[in-house]
Amino acid sequence: MSEPLVLAATDGAVRTLTLNRPHALNSFTAAMHAELRAALDAAANDAAVRCVVVTGAGRGFCAGQDLNDAAMAGDDVDVGEVIERLYRPLALRVRSMPVPVIAAVNGVAAGAGANFALGCDIVVAARSASFIQAFSKIGLIPDCGGTWLLPHLVGRARALALAMTGDKLSAADAQAIGLIWQCVDDDAFADTVKALAQRLAAMPTKALADTRRAIDTAAQLSYADALRLEADLQRELGRAHDYREGVAAFLEKRKPTFRDR
Template structure:
């Protein structure tokens, strides 16, 4: 357990909070590895059916702590990318539970791209998103060159990455980068409500939906249809499908188990 990642669970919802507020939640190695460990735990624990990711303090995440990156005795950039950020992005996308991110303040560099890798992005009115890499002579990492163009289009992604413009939460919503913007005081209640709703839904179906969205980036239509058929058959054999259809026919609220 690391002091840099706060973990709490209410019901079936696990909340993970980045906790270096004095450094705007910028990542160091210990923090990155701790987040990886918590995401792995969320995958393995069947009692966890949804995850919230947020930040403590004024910022969501300022990306990489440059003091660590430039320390002669610290990890090299290659190690930071391949051992810190890539595993986090892969874990979020592979996690068979929905990940809701509550962006409470600035999300810059890797912080922005970690947020955009999550399934549902809810931002405070005080939040902003910055592809800050070009300002220090680097390229966008943490999957940004993969995710952002698919959210906002090639032209807009190119401009945001090359110019390093600061994007307000409202502008991010308007360009399709994120799902919802709420007042600062409503951020966590709304995120908790969304995650709570997801945690009571058919978890297998949500996991397979996420897997299909991941696969759609590479598949042609025929391959995607075949994968839909495979996963639909799997979901059709689940307890939650039987419960969902029974509840519909009996005109009652379903009680899904995530099985």
Template sequence: MSQSIHKDIKNGVATLTLNRPEVFNSFNREMALSLQSELDACATDASVRAIVITGSGKAFCAGQDLKEVTDPALNPGFKKILEEHYNPIISKIRAIEKPIIAAVNGVAAGAGANIAIACDIVIAHEKVSFIQAFSKIGLVPDSAGTFFLPRLIGFGKASALMMLGDKVSATDAEKMGMIYKVTTLDDFQTEIETTTMTLAQMPTKALGMTKRLLNESMNNTLAQQLALESMLQIEAAQSEDYAEGVAAFVEKRKPNFKGN
């Protein structure tokens, strides 16, 4: 069992905690492959209806462990790091048709920041900062940062943050649309639990299809997106959760969604 990823499943919510606090949860090969494995397990586990990615200790994730890439005995090379570590993580986060929440508990830098913003919902507390740290060491942004950040905050703002490597507070990140919500430090854990429990009790199948629609909207024409919306709406209308949702509305009661 991996020591670098801690998994806890409770009430339909799987919490995946990056667990290398001594290096601010920076990624080495073992942690990257373990996170992929745990994401795959969550994708196929019917009892998991929402996923949280967070960090242990003071950081969410400081990106790549530079000790790994500067040690000749350990360095897997950037081609392997990107093609076998980060790219698959981002692809899995977007492909899993369940809501994935980034609970950003501390600094999110480099690949750590971009993994966070690839999630469906990002919640951070007021002491958190986000940093596109790549330019500080002569690298370019990876982990789909150049794909998601311009779409979240606009081309010009993303360009400046990536080139200058500015530190962005969680409060400013929320204002510019980079993240969904910032909380006080005291309210952070309660907000995460409330949000994830809400998602875990919602119609999982419909949420998954919504995620698919959002993914496809990145490249579709209007006509293609309308056609996909129609196809998936027809499929959603045949689900047990839709029948339950309508029945609950008519009967003026809280729906009991099963995720089917």
């Protein structure tokens, strides 16, 4: 039996999903997409999971689409159909997870692999990692959400330059321009990711997921409508256990125990 293309491991309330094609820098195939989607669905449906970490096996995070995969075979391949069938569902699944998702970028993240990482809630990268918008090198545009993510994260000027040149961006530079949350030394990378994941898993999970929802939705709303959305979400959260527990713990000067999801 062949080895799984996505490895799943659970440590307490943290589920770690590892892309497992190290010989190909974990580049995407249709089969790996299927396993990754199934693993994300399983984490979403498991009430014991309160944070998901996605990382890569070996020296890469994900080098994007494997151009040797059957999904890309033939001179008449419909690349748009591949996006609709594989990448759009993956990007939307990550953004709809009921728990926070950390991209632990351990090595090169290129093409769709880079944008898959950027679509996660928090990106932590090892100092030796890099990000490459490799699409222009093969006559394509950024996909897996890249056309939306890049300008929202770093502005139009930087988004266009990164996408058009396809230049490699170091993890340190990615942090400096606001593309990712944190660049850490390689020897501290694993411990940093673990500590962050455990911290998020102990926080009010539903509020964290609704924070993502509010920020993503507000980007397309007027200021007045964003304020209305805030009120709607606060109304719902204010009636939940975690709000009452958080207030009680604050007043009683103790550590809260959150459980909503």
